[in-house]
Amino acid sequence: MQWVKVLGGAAGAAALLGLGIILGHFAIPKGADPAPSxxxxxxxxxxxxxxxxxLLSASRIRENLRELSREPHPASSRQDEALVQxxxxxxxxxxxxxxxxxxxxYEVLLSFPSPEQPNRVAIVGPAGNISFSCxxxxxxxxxxxxxxxxxxxYAAYxxxxxxxxxxxxANRGSEEDFKELQAQGIRLNGTIALTRxxxxGRGAKAVNAAKHQVAGVLVYTDPADINDGHSLPNETFPHSWHLPPSGVERGSYYEYFGDPLTPYLPAKPxxxxxxxxxxPGFPPIPIQPIGFEDAQVLLCNLQGPPAPAAWQGALGCDYRLGPGFQPGGMFADSQVNMSVYNRLELRNSSNVLGVIRGAAEPDRYVLYGNHRDSWVHGAVDPSSGTAVLLELSRVLGTLVKKGIWRPRRSIVFASWGxxxxxxxxxxxxxxxxxxxxxxxxxxYVNVDISVFANATLRAQGTPPVQSVLFSAAKQISAPGPGGLSIYDNWLRYFxxxxxxxxxxxxxxxxxxxxxxxxxxHFLGISSMDIAYTYDRSKTSARIYPTYHTAFDTFGYVDKFVDPGFGSHQAVARTAGSVLLRLSDxxxxxxNVSDYSETLRSFLQAAQQHxxxxxEGEGISLAPLVTAVGKFEREAVALSRHISALQKGTFDPLQVRMLNDQLMLxxxxxxxxxxxxxxxxYSHVLWAPRHSxxxxxxxxxxxxxxxxxxxxxxAAWAEVRRQLSIVVAALEGAAATLRPVADL
Amino acid sequence: MQWVKVLGGAAGAAALLGLGIILGHFAIPKGADPAPSxxxxxxxxxxxxxxxxxLLSASRIRENLRELSREPHPASSRQDEALVQxxxxxxxxxxxxxxxxxxxxYEVLLSFPSPEQPNRVAIVGPAGNISFSCxxxxxxxxxxxxxxxxxxxYAAYxxxxxxxxxxxxANRGSEEDFKELQAQGIRLNGTIALTRxxxxGRGAKAVNAAKHQVAGVLVYTDPADINDGHSLPNETFPHSWHLPPSGVERGSYYEYFGDPLTPYLPAKPxxxxxxxxxxPGFPPIPIQPIGFEDAQVLLCNLQGPPAPAAWQGALGCDYRLGPGFQPGGMFADSQVNMSVYNRLELRNSSNVLGVIRGAAEPDRYVLYGNHRDSWVHGAVDPSSGTAVLLELSRVLGTLVKKGIWRPRRSIVFASWGxxxxxxxxxxxxxxxxxxxxxxxxxxYVNVDISVFANATLRAQGTPPVQSVLFSAAKQISAPGPGGLSIYDNWLRYFxxxxxxxxxxxxxxxxxxxxxxxxxxHFLGISSMDIAYTYDRSKTSARIYPTYHTAFDTFGYVDKFVDPGFGSHQAVARTAGSVLLRLSDxxxxxxNVSDYSETLRSFLQAAQQHxxxxxEGEGISLAPLVTAVGKFEREAVALSRHISALQKGTFDPLQVRMLNDQLMLxxxxxxxxxxxxxxxxYSHVLWAPRHSxxxxxxxxxxxxxxxxxxxxxxAAWAEVRRQLSIVVAALEGAAATLRPVADL
Known part of the structure; x- marks a missing residue:
């Protein structure tokens, strides 16, 4: 069987032996109704x-990826709908x-470039002649x-x-960047700002620029930020994994998330x-992304004072601030003209949802999802995750269809549009x-880009999911030599x-x-995001180089990101193990008591900083100290209760009640x-922090x-209000951890 | 035993026999640990x-009431704290x-009259002399x-x-009333408005008045509104249950509910x-309540055009609009002076919470509560409810302490401050x-005033509680002759x-x-309010006549409201039966499918009115029609599922899952x-309706x-938004009723 070969270093001999016995056992027909009761x-x-x-197969993931990334499939496109099928x-x-x-x-508001009128960025001479086009x-x-x-x-929205x-x-287009330009006496009114x-965030560049009466914004990816400085054609894809000079990152420039026209309501017709x-939330002025080969032409011909050292990049010239081009150069007295013809369109976008019904608690859902839509072929983003999703659902579906297994709780697989x-x-x-x-x-388990690079696992999540991630990662071998577990390998990097x-x-x-x-953030469901990623000692790239470009293709993944797909398999196993543990x-x-460390560290930071x-305002942190302490004590007591319950006899209702405390x-x-x-954003611990x-x-x-x-x-009143909000949340949370018949 | 005597007509001979057997059975000691497993x-x-x-005893309820209403016990007073004890x-x-x-x-903001400077309402002559004081x-x-x-x-707040x-x-002080005065050419600026x-709402009178530059508001209870017209001392308490001429209704004039200074936060120090x-929410101008004997002096001496017929009352004179007193009368050229010295005070107010731990599902709470604080003695409001609360908790507590019984779910008794x-x-x-x-x-089961009058049960609640109320009411005999069940008696009145x-x-x-x-409204917990009330064919009183006055005393209840306390007992039994059914x-x-009737009638009203x-705005109700239909279908299917489950074999987890659907x-x-x-107000079906x-x-x-x-x-956009909000809520609710493994 395929899986035996694939298993490779991932399971020891003992496990292999056990596996054979199990499969043999399960393979015996169970009669007319094979579903376990x-x-x-x-x-x-x-x-x-x-x-x-x-059973989770690297080669099947590779084949899935090839299929998924065969064609460009942006949201709501014909090819996106084909992937739904x-x-x-x-x-x-x-x-x-x-x-x-x-x-x-759902009928949602998307944004596309006009097929009839392509967006254009050009340098226009004093006589109106176009001397250069991106x-x-x-x-x-x-x-x-x-x-x-x-x-x-294009810049969506x-x-x-x-x-x-x-x-x-304007460097990265931050508020500080524009203030620096202002401080340097650069007149911004009516200019076009080139940013990297x-x-x-993407949209913030336009928001910040507009505050200074900038008329339009260009954005490019500096080779210093993505290619560790490499910028020549023969140093970049298809010769390496680096971004080619013509590569352009697309993306959404919308400030919020969700359908822009139906906040808090499902976007039904x-x-x-x-x-x-x-x-609200759209960029206030036109903005357009360009490749670094074009950015080089623009940037290396600027006049004006030299940009600060931290603003310099890897385009091979000294970056200057402008405004305008060098008087002696080829673009003397020229301006930049942007022509943006993006259109907002209401489009139908589909989610696909698949359920494995829980055997004992079908009303408890463990959700596992990834999006399906890409900007172009999207081999890494998102198809590397969807390829894993398909393999994981295949393996679990097979066990269910064969009547070998059914999880205790329901599993919901989702392919988001x-x-x-x-x-x-x-x-x-x-x-x-x-x-x-x-x-x-x-x-909710999210595996979007499953493999950014093949060095180590990387996970994001709320504290209660740490324990299940660790348990999974300890039992799986990391790809590559060394024989480390995923956990031990992970420990070396983060x-x-x-x-x-x-x-x-x-x-x-x-x-x-x-x-x-x-x-x-909206529903307060414990969540995590799982991927394989970089060795940060080897690259300082913002993200993998072909991110959101037309170079993010199957060949790119197969040749440069994860040859052999061992990292994809490692992610499939980690996420699969987490999914099984949560559902079964x-x-x-x-482990809700792992929240205590977070709360304590938040508290200490508040006290310290x-x-x-x-205190100068007469605001005491004492109620917060009390609340954190109460949470810690209740969490410890609950952990003891769990241990006692696990050791003794219990009925299923007792476990359900306990699990409800953990889940909620x-x-x-x-x-x-x-x-x-x-x-x-409603979660008082994980809302955006601008400090x-x-x-x-x-x-x-x-x-x-x-x-x-x-x-x-009023600002100080808001400080008091926010302090009370978090204290009330912690006190309320601690109350849910107490023995359930106590108030 | 006391209960045998009390039971009286409430249970038939067969029940009595059964009761004897049961008590005999339960009375047998069960050994060292009497708690049922x-x-x-x-x-x-x-x-x-x-x-x-x-076991629920009318005479014990009477004794409870005597004790509870012995002294005035407004919120946070010494006597209120004594009742906590x-x-x-x-x-x-x-x-x-x-x-x-x-x-x-909790440390909450209350409002009290000044003990040093009593509030005063007086008629002041042109020379500044006081010619009359209320x-x-x-x-x-x-x-x-x-x-x-x-x-x-006083008027709190x-x-x-x-x-x-x-x-x-100004009649009742509604917006329309002040508009009518304006239409009649009555100059309102700087006046004192007498309202009934x-x-x-209480506070609305001051809010509406202030919009017309009225300087102060008086409010009184017209005998037409409370005494069915009776107003003479010998027709009123202590000679009948009617309000005496000096009686004054107190009350809160705050617009919202909850502690005024800590909305959405617990009022911890x-x-x-x-x-x-x-x-926000306090009356904008001084307002003071007075008795109808004083209102008569003021109102019957007014000059000006006659008040509209609908504004006339039972004070024995023709009501006129003013402004000012009759020129030939004793108060010619006089004005009314109000001196209000109310003070806002932060006070500690206590809740008392008592729990009977559930045997099987201690994490499911059936709450039963009433407030404890009164305005004066508060024999009817709230002690008639608290007397029932104490009797019910005594009976259930006794069964628990004796080891005879413990409910499946936890019961939480609450005495609110x-x-x-x-x-x-x-x-x-x-x-x-x-x-x-x-x-x-x-x-949540609320029994505040348990007996307004002794004619019939009256209940308020959301549709799912109808079935449990009906089941309870059918099994209990109504007090008084006739041998009807509480249900059948109720049916005659409402x-x-x-x-x-x-x-x-x-x-x-x-x-x-x-x-x-x-x-x-805030938490979406199915709730009900239970009481015994009037025969509306015999009185048109707004509420029982001594409501919020110093005449709401034990003697008043004992002599006029419920002699023999049979109605109190009937409420105790009804609420007790509901509490047992919900908890056990x-x-x-x-019965969640009873929501279908409400939704259908709301839909029909929307379509009709x-x-x-x-349609004139191009807004279709079709999505609402679809959503209501979906809810109805899912509710029917769920009812069938419940019936099937009840008839077949099931494990406790299945019932728990179903109950979670019903509860939530x-x-x-x-x-x-x-x-x-x-x-x-967050409940999209029961928020205040101003239409x-x-x-x-x-x-x-x-x-x-x-x-x-x-x-x-923007107002039409809000109509569309509200339509979408209710459609989304109904669709979401219907989704929770579906088989739990479906999406």
């Missing part, structure tokens, strides 16, 4: 886990499909960058317009929609089923010193980079009224805003 | 129900107490209306001030507080434990034709009149973003506001 005390079977690990076909397969599958479609599509290096289905580079003005260089990717002309435009499919799903998901979702456990791999926290965002363990493997400032803890941190200006103090975000943000305001200001 | 399949035992019905003593009693008891205190305390008719602990009449001006009569209770000077000031204790409780309650509360069931007693819907409000039934007796208006349905109607201007169309409140209110605005107005 629902058992209230069903628990994770380590042998099933071994079987699943063994592909997923349906896989998940309805009689041999390896799921119990039930459905698609659900490339309108990428160089067709592998035969995959041409054709009508390759979306030309940037408004149309044809601004023209003198060029300035990174530092701040009949739903109330905001007026697109006044809906229109993530690239702003996590739209997943957000609409959470809006449509908010009540059901809040009540019943155990956790680690922290935990007061409770000593040196452990460090989990990142969840921002809004992929479809986990609505689950954790009698006691939910969510904000304590004096607060994350919900106790939700407060939909805490941050009214932050759309969807360098690593503490409770509401408190940190309010303190940052109150600084230098008068003692009786 | 937790059983996952424990179900309601009809014999225990009979025992409880039998009394409750603790009862609930900690070793023979009849509960498993655990605790008090929890009574500052009530006539001491029964020896209970005097003394330092009787709060003099009315601001201090000493306005003086010509008197006008009823029609609009450290909590963030609004500035009381700018916190500071309800009279705006449901403060209960609201703070829901804020402090919002997560826990949202997750775990099965239902009924409606149900499409599903034919003629049934009609349940009222839940406003914000008592402590159920935060449970249903294996399958939760919440708003359809044309909406009400939560699916919550949308904290639906009505941002309505504090706490006469009996349909979905958000839609009704938005349509009312959009009427006569331009087609593209």
């Amino acid at each position: 629902a058992s209230a005390s069903q628990d994770l079977d380590p042998e099933i886990l071994e079987v699943v690990m063994g 592909l997923l349906l076909q896989h998940w309805q397969d009689p041999e390896s499909g799921l119990d039930s599958v459905e698609t659900s479609s 490339r309108q599509s990428k160089e067709n290096l592998t035969g995959e960058q041409g054709g009508p289905d390759v979306l030309p580079p 940037a408004p149309p317009g044809t601004p023209q003005g003198l060029l300035v260089y 990717y990174g530092g701040v 009949s739903s109330f929609r905001l007026d697109p002309d006044t809906a 229109a993530e690239e435009f702003g996590l739209i499919g997943s957000t609409e799903f959470t809006e449509e089923f908010s009540s059901k998901l809040r009540e019943r979702a155990v956790a 680690n922290r010193s935990s007061p409770a456990y000593g040196l452990v791999p460090s989990l990142g926290s969840l921002g809004a980079g992929s479809d986990y965002a609505p689950f954790i 363990s009698l006691f939910l493997p969510l 904000l304590g004096a400032q607060l 803890l994350e919900r106790a941190f939700l407060n939909p009224r805490a941050f009214p200006e932050e759309r969807y 360098s103090v690593a503490t409770f975000p509401g408190l940190a943000n309010a303190c940052a805003r109150a600084l230098n305001t008068d003692p009786g200001s | 937790a059983s996952a399949s424990q179900d309601l035992d009809p014999e225990i129900l009979e025992v409880v019905m039998g 009394l409750l603790l003593q009862h609930w900690q009693d070793p023979e009849s107490g509960l498993d655990s008891v605790e008090t929890s205190s 009574r500052q305390s009530k006539e001491n008719l029964t020896g209970e209306q005097g003394g330092p602990d009787v709060l003099p009449p 009315a601001p201090p001030g000493t306005p003086q001006g010509l008197l006008v009569y 209770y009823g029609g609009v 450290s909590s963030f507080r609004l500035d009381p000077d700018t916190a 500071a309800e009279e000031f705006g449901l403060i204790g209960s609201t703070e409780f829901t804020e402090e434990f919002s997560s826990k309650l949202r997750e775990r509360a099965v239902a 009924n409606r034709s149900s499409p599903a069931y034919g003629l049934v007693p009609s349940l009222g819907s839940l406003g914000a009149g008592s402590d159920y409000a935060p449970f249903i 039934s294996l399958f939760l007796p919440l 708003l359809g044309a208006q909406l 349905l009400e939560r699916a109607f919550l949308n904290p973003r639906a009505f941002p201007e309505e504090r706490y 006469s169309v009996a349909t979905f409140p958000g839609l009704a209110n938005a349509c009312a506001r959009a009427l006569n605005t331009d087609p593209g107005s």
Whole structure:
């Protein structure tokens, strides 16, 4: 069987032997009804886990990826819909499909370049003559960058317009960058600002620029930021994994997430929609991305004072600030003209949802998802994740169809639409089923880009998922030589010193980079994101070099990102093990007491960095100290209760009650009224923090805003309010951990 | 035993026999550990129900009431705190107490008259002489209306001030009333407006008056509105149950509910507080209540045009509008002077909470509560409810302490503080434990005033509680002759034709009149309010006549409201039976499919009364029709599933999953973003409706506001938004009723 070969170093001889016995055992026909009966005390079977690990095939993931990335498939395109059909076909397969599958479609606002009027960036001489035009599509290096289905580079949701003005260089387009230009006396009014990717969000570059009366913004990827400085054609793809000079990162420039016209409502055809002309969150001025070969022409011909050292890049010239081009040069007295013809369009975008019904607790959902839409071929983003999703659902579906296994809880596999435009499919799903998901979702596992690079596992998540990730990672071999477990390999690359456990791999926290965002921030569902990633000692690239370009192709992955697909397999096994543990363990493997470390560290940061400032206003952190202490004590007591229950006799209702406490803890941190200006963000611990103090975000943000305001200001009142909000959330959360008959 | 005597006509001979056998059976000592073991399949035992019905004693309720209403006990007073101790003593009693008891205190903003400077209303002659003063305390008719602990009449939260001006009569102080005065050419600027209770909320009278530059407001109870016209001393208490001429209704004039300074946060000492000077919801101008004997002096001496016929009352004169007094009369050229010295004070107010731990599902809470604070002695309001609460907790506590019985789920008894000031204790409780309650509360049963009068049961609640109320009411005999069940008696007084069931007693819907409000509106917990009430063919009184006056005493109840306390006992039995059924039934007796009738009637009202208006704007109700239909179908399917489950074999987890669907349905109607201007109101079906169309409140209110605005107005956009909000809620609710492994 295929899996035996694939298993390779991933399982020891003993495991192999066990595996053979199990398969032999399971292969015996069980009679007319092969489904195992629902058992209230069903628990994770380590042998099933071994079987699943063994069956997850690197070569099948590779074939999935080839199929998924064959054509460009941006959201709502014909090819995207074809992949919907592909997923349906896989998940309805009689041999390896799921119990039930459905698609659900939303009518959402997307943004596309005009097919008739291509966006254009040109240098226009004083007589109106065009002396230079930026490339309108990428160089067709592998035969995959041409054709009508390759979306030309554009900034999704940037408004149309044809601004023209003198060029300035504005570094990353942050508020500070524009202030620096202002400080240097650069007149910004009416200019075109050339910015580089990174530092701040895409849309923020236009927002910041518009505040200074800039007329249009260009954005490019500096080779210093993505290629470790390499920029020559023979140093870049297809000769290496580096970004070619003509590569352009696409992306959404929308500020929020979810369908822009239907916040908090599912984007059904009949739903109330905001007026697109006044809906918030779109870039205020035209913005257009270009490749670094074009950026070089623009930037290396600028006049004006030299840019600060930190603003210099790897285009092979000294960056200057402008405005305008060098008087003696080929573009003397020229301006830059942008012609942007993007259009907003209401399009249908589909999610595909497949369910394996839980045997004992079908009303408890472990969700596992990834988006399906790409910008171009999207081999890495998102198809590397979808390839894993298909392999994992195939393996589990096969066991279910054969009657060998059925999880204790339901598993919901999801293929989201229109993530690239702003996590739209997943957000609409959470809006449509908010009540059901809040009540019943155990956790959400996201595997978007499954392999950025092949050095190490990288995971983001809330504290309760740390334990299940560690358990999974300890039992699986890392790809490559060395014989380390994924856990031990991970520990070498990302680690922290935990007061409770000593040196452990460090989990990142969840921002809004992929479809986990609505689950954790809007609904308070414990979430995680899993991938393989870089050796950071070897690259400082912002992200993998062909990200969101037409060079993110199957060949790129196969040749440079993960030859042999061992890292893909490692991610499939890790995520698969996590999924099995969450869906099949009698006691939910969510260690809620791991929240205590986070709360304690947030508290210490507040005391250390904000304590004096607060004290000056007569604001005491004592209630917060009390609340954190209470949480810690209740968490410890609950852990003891769990241990006692596991050792003694218990009935299934007792376990259910305990599991409900574990599942719902994350919900106790939700407060939909805490941050009214932050759309969807309701989790008081993980809302966006606009302050360098690593503490409770509401408190940190309010303190940052109150600084230098008068003692009786509204800003200081907001600090007090935010402090009370987090104290109430922690007290409320601690109350949910107490013995359930106590108040 | 006492209960045998009390049982009387309430149980038949067969039941009595059964009861004897059961008690004999239970009386046999069970050995060292008398607690029955937790059983996952424990179900309601009809014999225990009979025992409880039998043990609930009218004479004990009477004794409780005598004790509870012995002294005036307004919120946070010494006597209120003494009752906290009394409750603790009862609930900690070793023979009849509960498993655990605790008090929890909040620091809340209350409002009291100044003890040093009594409020005063006087007629001031042109020379500044006082020609008449309203009574500052009530006539001491029964020896209970005097003394330092009787709060003099005042309007809680009315601001201090000493306005003086010509008197006008403004009927009930509604917006329309002031517009009518304006239409009649009455100059309102700087006047004092005399209003009568009823029609609009207390505080609204001052809000409406202030819009017309009125300087101060007086409010009195017209004998036409409370005494069926009777007003003479010998027709009123202590000679009958009617309000004496010196009686004055106190009350809260605060617009919202909950502690005014800590909306959405528990009012702990450290909590963030609004500035009381700018916190919203307080009356904008001084307002003071007076008795009708004083109102008669003022009103019967007014000059000006005669008041409209509908404004006339029973004070024995023709009401005129003013401004000012008759020129030939004793108050010619006089003005009215109000001196209001109310003070806002931060006070500690306590809740008392007692728990009977559930045997099988301790994490499911059936809550039963009433407030403890009164305005004066508060024999009816709230002690008639608290007397029932104490008797019910005694009976259940006794069974638990004796080891005879323990409910399947936990029962939480609550004695709320500071309800009279705006449901403060209960609201703070829901804020402090919002997560826990949202997750775990099965239902909230409120018995505030248990007996308004002794004619019939009256209940308010959301549709799912109808079935359990009916089941209880059918099994209990109504007090008085006739031998009817409470149900059949109820049916005679309040009924409606149900499409599903034919003629049934009609349940009222839940406003914000008592402590159920935060449970249903803020947390979406199925709630009900139970009482005995009037024969409406015999009285048109707004409420029982001594409501919120110093005449609401034990003697009043004992002599006029419920001699013999049979109605109190009937309420105890009804509420007790409901409580037992909710806490002990294996399958939760919440019939969620009864929501279908409500939704269908709301839909029909929308189609009939708003359809044309909406169609004119191109707004279709089709999505609402679809959503209601979907809800109905899923509810029917769920009912079939329940029946099938009840007939077949099932494991406790299956029942738990089903019960979770039933318990949580009400939560699916919550949308904290639906009505941002309505504090706490999140339930999209039961938010306040300011329109006469009996349909979905958000839609009704938005349509009312959009009427006569331009087609593209923000008001019409809000209509569309509200329609989408209710459609999404119904679709989401229907989704929670589907088989749990379906999406």
